Amino acid sequence: MKTCPNCHQQVAPDSIFCEHCGFDLRTAAATTPTKAHRSRRRNKAAKPGKKKSKWFSRGIWAILAVAVIVVIVLAGSFYNKQAGKEKQIATITDYITDNQSNDFAKKLVSDNPNLKIDGDTVQPLFTYARKHPNYVTNMKADLQKNGETRDHTFTLETTGHSFLVFPIYKLRVTTMHPxxxxxxxxxxxxxxxxxxxxxxxxxxxxxxxxxxxxxxxxxxxxxxxxxxxxxxxxxxxxxxxxxxxxxxxxxxxxxxxxxxxxxxxxxxxxxxxxEDNTTSDDSDYDDDDNDTDSDSSYEDLSTDGQAAVDAIYYADYIDDENDYTYTESMPHDHVTEVKLYDDDGDHDGTYRYDDIHDILAEYNSSTGKFETVDTDD
CATH class of the missing domain: 2.60.40 (Immunoglobulin-like)
Incomplete structure (x- = not known):
């Protein structure tokens, strides 16, 4: 039995016309889609929706990825300002200036495991820094620029990471064995x-x-x-x-x-x-380059000599401490005199540095006097 599509009454299987309404059943058979055809139509109708859903999903993931990148960049920028390399170095050196020996000791590691570093251990450096206040300034600048102080006493070292990404820095100290x-x-x-x-x-x-x-x-x-x-x-x-x-x-x-x-x-x-290699005072000063001291590289200078050259460098009178050789002397207590010589051995200048008052002076051959150099940044 089959059903008339017009009146929905049952008719005989071999009927051409409906016995109830006279509908031409041949026309209905020609226009009615098969199940397979209807399935294909449904599949075709569904495909545009799936494609749209797929692109929508990709868009969501792209937006999320961009958002994550932005968050990471902002977090990195915030970290660098608040606790990055420069900030950590500034904090460590400020501990010296502010006389916070215990906090400073926590930021140190030693090249010798036999040295126990604590607030008492570091006191000799704090004493030195009070007499040479420019040392901490130079120390900070050198660590930020080169990761090492110019006297090779302190070296910046990564000792861990925050959030598995951001480095934590400490200073490795070179120990002394007099x-x-x-x-x-x-x-x-x-x-x-x-x-x-x-x-x-x-x-x-x-x-x-x-x-x-x-x-x-x-x-x-x-x-x-x-x-x-x-x-x-x-x-x-x-x-x-x-x-x-x-x-x-x-x-x-x-x-x-x-x-x-x-x-x-x-x-x-x-x-x-x-004897030390002191010279005469300013009244009989002689700048004729007849020094008896042998020329020294920056590394060979005493601590006071290096401090004087550092002052000359930070006053922008020289570009690189290693471009010159030097002779040094101490005409007065806490006053170091250095003479600079270029690669050809020619005298390039004479300076005196007062490490107590952080005053640098240059010798003026025309007046025969030392004239104070402006060391302000």
Whole structure:
């Protein structure tokens, strides 16, 4: 049995016309789609919708991806301003200026595992920085520019990451190992009031360390013989600096105290002298380049000499400290004089630097006087 599409009454299978309404069943058979045809039509009708849905989904994912990238870029920019490399370096060096020794110690690692770094350990550097205030300024600039101080004492080092992405920085410190010599037996060798060792004989040599960089006063204790030396152990050329704790015998047989500031004049037990390379004062100053001192590279200069060259560099009088050789002297306490020589050995200028007042002066040959240089940025 089949159904008439017009009146929906059942008709005989072989009927050509509907017995009820007379509808031509042949016409209905020709226009009625088969199930397969209807299925194909439904599939075709569905395809445009799926294509639209697919493009919509891709658009959503693209928007999300862009949003994630924007968030990452903004987060990175915020981090760099608030806790990035430059900010971390500024924070570390500010700890020195602000005398926050405990916080500074937490930002350090040592090249020698035997050195325990804490707030007390770093005090010699803080003492040195108070006498050489430009050292911290130079330290900050060098770390940001090169990742290392020009005296090779401190190096920036990555010790971890925040959020698995942003680096955490600390300073690796180069430890000091001064060589102490004394002519007094059974005396305690002291470094900033900390006992190091007891001398075993009257020609005793001891390699101290590891010590944190900075300013130290070495002296003898526990003996009638007295000797004291103040030394700045900061630059790489001071790592194994020789310090002579030599007690001078007086005429009546008693030992006397010898206080010398870093490389000042000292006398040994035989009466011989170790002289520094001081020059005459300004009144008889001679700039004829007849210095007896041999030329030194920047690395070979003393700590005070390097500080003077640093001041010249930051005043924009030279482009690179390594382009010159130097001779240095100390015409007055805390005043270092350096002469600059170019690659041809020609004299290129004479300067004096007062490390207490952070004053730089240049020698003017036409007036015969030193004239203050403006070091303001």
């Amino acid at each position: 060589v102490l010599t004394t002519n007094v037996a059974n005396a305690t060798l002291m470094a900033n009031n900390q006992a190091l060792v007891t001398s075993k004989n009257n020609h005793y040599t001891y390699k101290a360390g590891p010590l944190f960089p900075g300013r130290y006063t070495f002296k003898l204790s526990g003996s009638q013989s007295k000797a004291s030396v103040t030394a700045d152990l900061v630059a790489s050329n001071a790592v194994s600096k020789h310090v002579d704790l030599i007690a001078q015998a007086a005429k009546k047989g008693h030992d006397v105290t010898n206080n010398n500031e870093d490389e000042a004049t000292v006398s040994d037990a035989t009466g011989g002298k170790v």
